[in-house]
Amino acid sequence: MMEHIPIAGPWITQKEIEYVTDAVTNAWYLNANSYNERFENAFAKYIGTRYAISLPSCTSAIHLSLLSLGIGPGDEVIVPDITWIASAAPITYVGAIPVFADVDEKTWCLSKQSFLASINKKTKAVIPVDLYGNVPNMDEICEIARKHGIVVIEDAAEAIGSQYKGRKAGSFGDAGVFSFHGSKTLTTGEGGMLVTDNSEVYKRCLFLRDHGREPGDKMFFNKEVAFKYKMSSMQAALGLAQTERIEELVALKRQIYSWYRKNLASIEDISLNYESPDTLNTYWMVTLMLNSELGIDKNQFIQMMSMNNIDCRPFFNPLSSLPAYGNMEQAHRAKLRNKISYKVSSYGINLPSGLNMNEEKVKYVCKVLKDVLMKIQPRY
Ligand SMILES: *Cc1c(COP(=O)(O)O)cnc(C)c1O
Numbered sequence: 001m002m003e004h005i006p007i008a009g010p011w012i013t014q015k016e017i018e019y020v021t022d023a024v025t026n027a028w029y030l031n032a033n034s035y036n037e038r039f040e041n042a043f044a045k046y047i048g049t050r051y052a053i054s055l056p057s058c059t060s061a062i063h064l065s066l067l068s069l070g071i072g073p074g075d076e077v078i079v080p081d082i083t084w085i086a087s088a089a090p091i092t093y094v095g096a097i098p099v100f101a102d103v104d105e106k107t108w109c110l111s112k113q114s115f116l117a118s119i120n121k122k123t124k125a126v127i128p129v130d131l132y133g134n135v136p137n138m139d140e141i142c143e144i145a146r147k148h149g150i151v152v153i154e155d156a157a158e159a160i161g162s163q164y165k166g167r168k169a170g171s172f173g174d175a176g177v178f179s180f181h182g183s184k185t186l187t188t189g190e191g192g193m194l195v196t197d198n199s200e201v202y203k204r205c206l207f208l209r210d211h212g213r214e215p216g217d218k219m220f221f222n223k224e225v226a227f228k229y230k231m232s233s234m235q236a237a238l239g240l241a242q243t244e245r246i247e248e249l250v251a252l253k254r255q256i257y258s259w260y261r262k263n264l265a266s267i268e269d270i271s272l273n274y275e276s277p278d279t280l281n282t283y284w285m286v287t288l289m290l291n292s293e294l295g296i297d298k299n300q301f302i303q304m305m306s307m308n309n310i311d312c313r314p315f316f317n318p319l320s321s322l323p324a325y326g327n328m329e330q331a332h333r334a335k336l337r338n339k340i341s342y343k344v345s346s347y348g349i350n351l352p353s354g355l356n357m358n359e360e361k362v363k364y365v366c367k368v369l370k371d372v373l374m375k376i377q378p379r380y
Helices: 014-026 034-047 058-068 089-093 112-118 138-147 199-208 233-244 246-264 298-307 329-337 339-347 359-376
Strands: 051-055 076-080 097-101 123-126 151-155 175-179 192-196 287-290 348-350
Touching: 014 233, 034 051, 034 192, 034 233, 051 058, 051 199, 051 233, 058 089, 058 151, 058 175, 058 192, 058 199, 089 097, 097 112, 097 329, 112 138, 138 151, 192 199, 233 246, 246 359, 287 339, 298 348, 298 359, 329 339, 339 348
Parallel strands: 076 097, 076 123, 123 151, 151 175
Antiparallel strands: 051 192, 175 192, 287 348
């Protein structure tokens, strides 16, 4: 049997080791901030925004986005029902109410119709999510948001390097956010980034992430009770090295997807991630969608893959189905309304997509996948 094949993981080279070694050796005293500055500048340049702020996580980046854009108690914030809970949890941190909209069946991202139908007088923000590296129709989403006076926070945690009409994912909203968790395409172990073109948002975030102090202000003089959200130099050094290699990281992600595509082309009744002519998808997770009519239980499928040492993951659960939102009125309504979210969640499976994949491993996963399909669905 082949070695264990994990679901996700980074691509670390000598460059990363050198930068982190230099940071831990030299990024102290007057140099304490040097790697953070270089990482932020390189990152902003790559995404095409004026500002970038390094943070301990994407969750904290969403939290600061909401605060700096003035979202607070009683406000409603629209978020797709299908995403990782980190997209939505900060809405609760600021006392606002998450409203779970449905997703589009093809893109798996926020549905325009459901977004429109979810807007009311209390709606103050929308958090479209670039799910699994895809990007929703940002022209339509931004246009609807603008018309209704709603701010846009683009959750590009899974979509570094993806594009929509030639522009980088993360650059579309009033703020964009990224995650550098160990599973993500660019990693710092744990970490995140907030990008924006808005100088007010930028200044407010710098203030809020450092216990309510103005940068360069009087010593120890806090004007508000705020947060401590800073990234360490060692993480920033890792992030800088990865940013300098971003083209090859993204290219490998696309390569892994095309290997899967080739090896699964002969199987009917399944499909993989969609890429519209307007987008460049970076396929953070290559994701298999089973035809719902096959009646295959995805959990059984995942378990049989794992008996072959292959690590798969279920598609995200609809947030409205989780105990975390169990007694919320909004979740109850979403359950009745978000048909597509419940469908794709039931039949979607993430395949091993780590940056340690090569063509041979993809072939092996596809061979096992076909055997498993045959065992649980005699039609194959
Ligand atoms: C990973 C992820 C996050 C959260 O990132 P952290 O850095 O772990 O806070 C947010 N949104 C989405 C869509 C993610 O996949």
